[in-house]
Amino acid sequence: MRLIRVMCSGRVDLAFVLRAFANGADGVFIGGCRLNECNYTTHGNYHALTMVLLCKKILERIGLNPERLRAEFMSAGEGILFAEVMNDFGKKIKELGPLGQSEGIDPADLKSKVQEAAKLVPYIKMAKSDKLAQHLHRTEEYSEFFTGAEVDALFRDAVSYHIAPDKCQACMICLKRCPVEAIVGAKNQIHVIDQEKCIKCGTCFDACPTRFGAVQKIIGGPVPPPIPDAKRKIVRTSRDKSAAG
Helix, strand or coil, X not given: CCCCCCCCHHHCCHHHHHHHHHCXXXXXXXXXXXXXXXXXXXXXXXXXXXXXXXXXXXXXXXXCCHHHEEEEECCCCCHHHHHHHHHHHHHHHHHHCCCCCCCCCCHXXXXXXXXXXXXXXXXXXXHCHHHHCCCCCCHHHCCCCCCHHHHHHHHHCCEEEEECCCCXXXXXXXXXXXXXXXXXXXXXXXXXXXXXXXXXXCXXXXXXXXXXXXXXXXXXXXXXXXXXXXXXXXXXXXXXHHHHC
C-alpha cells in the first residue's frame, strides 16, 4: 500500500488515478473531508467526488471493475470509521485479485487501454468542465451523474486536430501558442501536430488565421498521417510572401 498526502482531495486529478492503474495498482482509495465541510472554502471534495464518479464510468468502459476505485469523506476525528472503511476496501480488492485478473484482461492489453484513456484526460476535463464543477447534495444523484452512454460518446467523438499541408503557411502562430509544444515546425516548413503530445485543447485551431484555415478539427475519425519531412519545405515566391505577411 502506498499513501500519498495532498492538501485537499480536490487536488487528486483524473490523470493521477488512471496513472496509478496504468502502473499496476489493484485499487485506488481517495479520502477527503466531509462534503460541505471544506477547510479551505473551495469545496474541493465535491470536485473529487464528481471526478471519481466519472472515473468509475471510464473504468467500466475499458473493462475494469469500478469497485477498484473508492472515495469516502469523513472528519479527521473519525479514526474508527476510517479503519472500518479501509478494512472493507482492502477485503474488496483482495476478492477482486490483481488488476485485470477477475476482469479477464491481458495485462499488456489492459495497460494499453488505460494509457489511451489517460491521453484523453485533458479533452475530457474540458468537455465536461461544467459538470465536474457541480456540487452533488443528494446521494441519488451519484449513480447516474455520468452515464455509460455519455462516457462512450466522449471516447467515440473525441476531437483531434490536424494541419492541412496544402493550407499551412508556416506562420508559426499555432506553434508558438501550443501549451504543450506538440506542434513541430519552423520558418518555411509546414507544421505537423505530434498526436502523442497533443492534449486536444483547440488552441491551434483558434490561433490559426482564418485566411489560412490550415488547422482542421476532426471528430471521431482518424487523423491523416503526417507529411514526410522531405515534403515539408515551403518555397515562397514574392507573391506568396506578400500573402503570408
